[in-house]
Amino acid sequence: MLARQLGDPGLARGTRIHYHSCSTMRRGSILLMVGVAVVGVVVAIAASLLHDGLSSRATPSKLEAAIARNAHRLAIRSDARSAQNPVIASEEDLRTARLHFADHCATCHDNDGSGQTLYGKGLYPHPPDLRLPETQNLTDGELFWIIENGVRFTGMPAFANPEEHGGHGGSLESWKLVHFIRHLPHFTAAERVEMERYNPKGLDDRAEEQQENDFLNRATPKPKRESQNQHPR
Numbered sequence: 001m002l003a004r005q006l007g008d009p010g011l012a013r014g015t016r017i018h019y020h021s022c023s024t025m026r027r028g029s030i031l032l033m034v035g036v037a038v039v040g041v042v043v044a045i046a047a048s049l050l051h052d053g054l055s056s057r058a059t060p061s062k063l064e065a066a067i068a069r070n071a072h073r074l075a076i077r078s079d080a081r082s083a084q085n086p087v088i089a090s091e092e093d094l095r096t097a098r099l100h101f102a103d104h105c106a107t108c109h110d111n112d113g114s115g116q117t118l119y120g121k122g123l124y125p126h127p128p129d130l131r132l133p134e135t136q137n138l139t140d141g142e143l144f145w146i147i148e149n150g151v152r153f154t155g156m157p158a159f160a161n162p163e164e165h166g167g168h169g170g171s172l173e174s175w176k177l178v179h180f181i182r183h184l185p186h187f188t189a190a191e192r193v194e195m196e197r198y199n200p201k202g203l204d205d206r207a208e209e210q211q212e213n214d215f216l217n218r219a220t221p222k223p224k225r226e227s228q229n230q231h232p233r
Ligand code: HEC
Pocket: 068, 069, 072, 101, 104, 105, 106, 107, 108, 109, 119, 123, 125, 126, 127, 128, 130, 134, 135, 136, 138, 143, 146, 147, 151, 154, 155, 156, 157, 159, 177, 181
């Protein structure tokens, strides 16, 4: 501009080129910096997600744990979140829920909700300890929604549709399970003993149980057999 005022068109053109190349360079270096920052963030996220060769024995990074735990919270509609439990739990309902949990849930969550089972420890993400505030602070509606709909990209199955899931028993059963989850922080040893009888068993466990029963039966022989011994033919 100054050059044009001074009547030197050549200088004016040169100055414009200079200004132009300066601003192009500045834009270029900003783009470069943004590019490096984006690559850095992508590498950090990838390292956070892809660690330990994608093994499900690994412990999730803080970032993954936060994403996984908050994703379903965002996905649950607010009316579902604020839904009230229609079941006023009687002793009988609590027992039903306990045995139901033993049969359908404890394989992953353990009877006491700790998640310390063979399957629980092998899943990625691991089932959370249901006794802790992170779960207990969820609303009844959120717990119910998770039981009915499951959590995508995790081992948590959806239990709605009783026909498809071996008779889970319909939504009232899920509401009873919500009561049981609320009770978990006060879980007792007697409840564990009761539930262990209803946990799904493998062949080894069944064989061991049979041996124990046989042993007990031999230790207390039946009166009929005694009388047979006393009067051999
Ligand atoms: C095959 C394993 C498996 C079974 C069976 C299973 N769960 Fe889960 N559950 C999980 C996993 C894994 C998670 C963690 C999901 C996540 O990271 O958000 C989970 C999460 C949950 C949560 C959410 C806890 C929270 O704080 O976000 C609830 C509630 C729950 N399960 C209840 C149940 C109930 C009730 C049953 C039985 C009817 C059941 N689960 C059966 C694996 C299982």
